[in-house]
Amino acid sequence: MFGLDKKDTTLLIIVALLVFLAPFLLNPFPADSAMAQFNAGYPDLMQRFVIFGIFAIGFNILFGLTGYLSFGHAAFLGVGSYAAVWMFKLLTMNVIPAIVLAVIVGGLFAALIGYITLRRSGIYFSILTLAFAQMMFAIAYSDLIGRFVGTSITNGETGLQLTLNDPRILGESATPDGSIPLTNLFGWDMRSTYQMDVGAWLFQFNFGYYFCAVVMLIAFFLSIRIFRSPFGLMLRAVKSNQQRMNYTGLNIRPYTLTAFIISGMYAGLAGGLMASMDPLAGAERMQWTASGEVVLMTILGGAGTLIGPVLGAGFIKYFENIFSKINEATLHQWFSFLPDGLETFVVWVAEHFVGSGWHLTLGILFMLVVIFLPGGLVEGGQKIGGLFSRRKQADEKSKATKTEPAE
Amino acid sequence: MGILDVKNVSKRFGGLKALSDVNLSIKENSVHAIIGPNGAGKSTLLNCLVGKLIPDTGSVMFDGQSVLGRSPYEINQMGISRVFQTPEIFGDLTVMENMMIPVFARRDGAFRMHAVAMVNTETDVIEQAEQVLEDMNMADKRHMTAASLSRGDKRRLEIGMCLSQQPRLLLLDEPTAGMARADTNNTIDLLKQIKDERDITIAIIEHDMHVVFSLAERITVLAQGTPLVEDEPQKIRGHPKVREAYLGESG
Structure with a gap:
């Protein structure tokens, strides 16, 4: 199917089933039981599962295939979020332009930073990416560029939010009842949730979650294609032996840079989706701890494997949610x-x-x-x-x- | 003029003169060995040929084009393949994947994005890679991880990878170093076969005289960074200068 072999198609179908049935699968305990706190089938958390899944899938294309360990990928997620929120402020509350811009901006930043950092490899590369990400965090946190140009770009430590005065050229600044309009996909509201009561169980089907899930499946499919392409083979060769690459007539830099840009675009996509679910963007998304988290997710799940990063993202986000709730x-x-x-x-x-x-x-x-x-x-x-x-x-x-x- | 012409090449590392005024010409379709005692500058010379080092003075011309200032990958794309002292292969990948990469590199050049195609539908590349595997007698090992091969097989694979690019000049850096006798003889046979079956120039840097005298048609003896003599193997064997270089002045 879609040019995948049987094994990969099966994997894709299993992931698709798990993702679509997640509202059931993640809610195994009745809503009133003592075990209900271990349920994870509510929209906010499920959205985080798939969004961080996308982030980790993209990170895995760089780290899992080429072995270049970037410690600054949250920066691309952050700029993706900012780009998306600006789209909501200026253009429309439809998520498509916001997400497209987030991907492009993530890719552009990755191209710039990758071009510089990929001159080094190993620990030096990691430190360079970390340095760049922290620089970007500092710039966003202090709204440096905003102060320079005279109008707020990132809104500093408060974070970028929607207001009733935003122009929204293709939409409306405020709804008739005077509130900020909601993010939507051609009129379908991201927040709309259908609740299903089955005996003691309560299942929630959120439109935003299913939108993110479809995007994640597309992202996952693309990553399988990249893994199985000649380009993916070259990236694995970079990880395996750069010396031999060089003496086989292959130029390594463009390969690693392309992988870096692709993973930056995935991060931008994740940031754009995050803003689409909850239209605000803060500098803390670009912190080094957030960059470290995606590294943990990828390694925990299995770097270089197809499904590993998704599992790792789900694992960490689930336990983060469960453990931090217990008091x-x-x-x-x-x-x-x-x-x-x-x-x-x-x-x-x-x-x-x-x-x-x-x-x-x-x-x-x-x-x-x-x-x-x-x-x-x-x-x-x-x-x-x-x-x-x-x-x-x-x-x-x-x-x-x-x-x-x-x- | 040969396929590779080295003229007046010198290279210094701080106070050490590794190469001084080296002149060397390798004839097309010949097997040329470069021998010499430790520290004679053999490896430095080789590194100057493949773009890893840039000589201080002199010129290196491959088929009428200068290789100086080009990166290793550019020089490889010109038609020079290099076999390393310790086999440099893609250890994490399978034997088949190892063999496909140079075929891709030959077909697509130094960089091509190529993310839409799938590896398993690239039939022409697969066919070529399988052909080379068969030539190397490794077809049955195609699904093995390259790192799990024996030392001799790793060498075989590396030579195969170089050959699959159909280079015009194959450079071998001590191809039998650290090998058991049987593996060494296998490698010699393989190289002989390559020499007989293909239009290829082979330059070999070697310590092992057994290998040198069973393969080389021409030998250059390098000592203290300069070529001492260049001649046919029979004449090199008894040459007083060679004995002197290998055994020391008073030897």
Whole structure:
């Protein structure tokens, strides 16, 4: 299908099914039960799953294929967000122009920064990208360019927001009832949510989520095509042996730069979608912690694999949401069966790992994955799959009267 | 005039004169060996030919064009392929993918985006790569990861990758260094076969005299950065200057 072989088509279909059925799959617990806090099937979080999935898919095209570890990709996500919000302010609340501009701006910034940083490789490249991203963060945070040209561009630490005075040439500055219009796709509101009650369960189908999901599937499909193209093969060759690349008559720079620009465009797309779901843009999206997060997602899921970054993004965003929601009261409730002194102690220990301390948990999880599954969650899946198929093979072998010669 | 002409090439590293006034001409379709004791400047000379180093003075002409100031990839696209002392292959990729990359490089040049096509539908590239694999007797290993090959097979693969570009000049930098005797003999046979079957010029830098005398048609002896003698193998064998260079003045 679409020029993919059978295996990739199956993968794409499975991902599509998971994404479309996510409102069911992520809501396995009844809405009123104690387990309901582990549900993740609400629009805001699901949107984050797919948007960060796109971000990580794009990052993987650079890091997973060429091995160039950029530590500044959040900068492209940030400029994508700003570009999209400006589109909402100036042109229309339709998300298409905003997203298109976000992708273009992300690509342009990536071209500029990639052109400079890709002169170095390894740790020097990482440090250069980090430096650029922090520079861009500082510029956005202080609204430096805005102060220079006399009108606010990023609106500094407050962040860029929509106001009732925005021109919106193709739309309206304010709705008839005097509020700011909502982001939409040709009239379909991104916020509109259909709620379905099934017994004790509550499922939410949000238009914005499904829009992001379709965009993610397209992005995922394009990344499969890039992985399987001669261009993708060259990118893997860059990661494997640059010396041999050079002495095989291939110029490395344009390959790495193109990969950098593509991943910058993916980041811009993610930023544009983020702004489309919630039309504001702040400098904190460009912070180095945000850049580090996408690195974690990609490595946690499995760098260089197709599905890994999506899994990593989902994994991190899910646990971030769950762990940061748990508070002391919840812990006391959980451990109430313990004797008093012990309960206080266990809660005292555990509370450092939840709420705002959830990064501690993330750190431990990341360490465990990197130590025991260097190939990420994908490797874990393969190991489990291998375990089953080996058992199956062993069964078949014991049943067969004579063994086939090994291939 | 040969296919490769080196004229008055000198190269200095700080106080060390690695090459001084090297003149060398390699005839088309010949096998030319460059030998010499450690530190004679063999590798420096080779690096000057492929664009890794730029000589301080002199000229290097390949087929009438200067190679000086060009990047390694440009020089490769001119028709010079290089085999390294330790095989430089794409270890993470399969043998087949390794072989396809130089074929792509030959067909598409130094850079082509090519993201719309799929590798497995590029039938002409696949066919060419498979042909070379068969020539190298490696067709059965095509799905193996290159890094898992034996040392001899890695060398074979690297030579195959170079040949799949159909270069006019193949440069080999100590192709049998660190190899067992059997692997060395296999490599010699492979190179002999290549020399007999193809229109190709081979320049070989070697330490192992067994390899040199079984392959070379012409030998240049390099010592302390200058060519001592250049002659046919039989004459080199007993040459007093060569003995002197290898065994020392009083030897």
